[in-house]
Amino acid sequence: xxxxxxxxxxxxxxxxxxxxxxxxxxxxxxxxxxxxxxxxxxxxxxxxxxxxxxxxxxxxxxxxxxxxxxxxxxxxxxxxxxxxxxxxxxxxxxxxxxxxxxxxxxxxxxxxxxxxxxxxxxxxxxxxxxxxxxx
Numbered sequence: 001x002x003x004x005x006x007x008x009x010x011x012x013x014x015x016x017x018x019x020x021x022x023x024x025x026x027x028x029x030x031x032x033x034x035x036x037x038x039x040x041x042x043x044x045x046x047x048x049x050x051x052x053x054x055x056x057x058x059x060x061x062x063x064x065x066x067x068x069x070x071x072x073x074x075x076x077x078x079x080x081x082x083x084x085x086x087x088x089x090x091x092x093x094x095x096x097x098x099x100x101x102x103x104x105x106x107x108x109x110x111x112x113x114x115x116x117x118x119x120x121x122x123x124x125x126x127x128x129x130x131x132x133x134x135x
Contacts, residue, residue: 004095006053006112007046010119012039021123025105034061042119053090066090076101 015036022032038059045054051070056063068074068090076088086103093111101108110123 003048003092004114005046005048006044006097006114006119008044008119010042010044012041013118018123025108044119070097 019032019036022035027035038061040057040059043054043056043058045052047053053066053068053070055066057065066076066088068088071089071091073087073089076086078084078086084104086101086105086108088099088101090097090099092098096111096113098111099109110121113120
C-alpha cells in the first residue's frame with residue numbers, strides 16, 4: 001500500500017488541551033499563554049520516494065523547522081519551543097506519521113494523519129494528549 005503524500009500548507013482550525021500539554025512539559029506560564037492564542041500554519045514538503053520531509057510551523061511569534069528522513073533518528077532542537085534538545089525519529093504506522101522524542105522529558109512525541117483535506121495532530125506526553133486539527 002502506498003503511503004500518503006503530506007505535502008501542503010495547513011492552517012489551524014481548532015485545538016484542545018494544548019495549554020495543559022505545555023504545562024506538563026514545564027513550559028513557563030507566560031509562554032504558554034502566548035502560544036495558546038497563536039493560529040499556526042504547517043508548511044510540509046514531502047518526497048514520498050526518498051522519505052525526506054520538512055515541516056515548518058509558522059506563527060506570528062516564532063517559527064519552528066524540522067528537516068528529517070523518515071526512519072532515521074536525528075537531533076531535534078526544540079529551543080524555539082521549550083529550550084530543549086532531544087533525539088527524534090519519525091516513521092510510518094500504517095498511513096500515520098508517528099514521532100518519538102527521547103530526551104529530558106520521556107514519553108514525548110506526536111502523530112499526524114490526513115483525513116480529506118484535514119491534517120490531524122495529536123501531541124503526546126506520558127499522561128495527556130492534545131489534539132489540533134489543521135486544514
